Amino acid sequence: MVYILNIETATKNCSVSLSKNGEIIAVKELSEEQFNHAEKLHSFIKEVLNEVQISLNDLSAIAVSKGPGSYTGLRIGVSAAKGLCYALDIPLIAIDTLAVLAEQLAIDSGCIVPMIDARRMEVFTQVFDNKLQPVSNAEALIVEEHSFSDLTETIHLIGDGALKCTTVLTAEKFVYHQDIIYPSAKQMGRLSYKKYTENAFEDMAYFEPYYLKDFMLTTKK
Incomplete structure (x- = not known):
């Protein structure tokens, strides 16, 4: 069995899913105006694993939405994915955020x-x-x-x-189609499994989010 944890944090939607051989079997997500991804992400990961009663050690890979999108959201998702992949010694898969959105x-x-x-x-x-x-x-x-x-x-x-x-x-x-607003990890199962079967993995030492634009820091007047 190929279990892949899918993480999508590129927008206001903090979304986590678990796929089995490309089919989504558990999802947890929340969209809020204020970015609370740092608070929610790891608890969502625990919840989807508990729902199907598997552990982190059962995962075959972790997939993360790589951007473009929110600088803060992307950094949180990619950092979590890379940390888990490194600790578990499993491959990292990167999925284009716009492709995830189009899948809906x-x-x-x-x-x-x-x-x-x-x-x-x-x-x-x-x-x-x-x-x-x-x-x-x-x-x-x-x-x-x-x-x-x-x-x-x-x-x-x-x-x-x-x-x-x-x-x-x-x-x-x-x-x-105004009912489709944010990308979701619910649509990452097929994409991440395809990359897994193709051994299309990222080099964790060098992988960075795809910001598309340079970060610009502004201050309130």
Whole structure:
């Protein structure tokens, strides 16, 4: 049996799941305006393991959502994953956060554009086809009226970044799925198991979150 612990902390959703041969068998998550990931993450890990009555030593690998997303959230998730992998001597798997978000939507045609809020009118985004394959690179995009003008097919927008685009991206080709807001570890099972079978592991000594943008520290006026 391949048990993989999946950790998703790139947004306001602190999410942990446990998968068995790629199928999710336990989930614990909570979305809050204030980031409480440091307080919640390790208790969530204990809860999903207790739910299926296995221990940390039964894990085959740990998968973590690597970004883009919140600097604080990503650091918390990646630090926890690397620490556990090192202590348990098991491999680390990194999953693209935008791919995790895209997994929540199934479509027959058109494309999926997950968006993670990056403040003001900027979003972290990427285009996926209806088979959930990426057709563009992840980018930090300032959304304006002519964004995605090169795409003529139906564009399905998801994520908390999409919520603020409803008054800007108004063409008929844009379809908003406002019930899909945050990436979740519930969608990481298939992705992490695939990487496990391919031995697509990270070097724990050098792996860092994918911030996409340089960190900028600001102070309140």
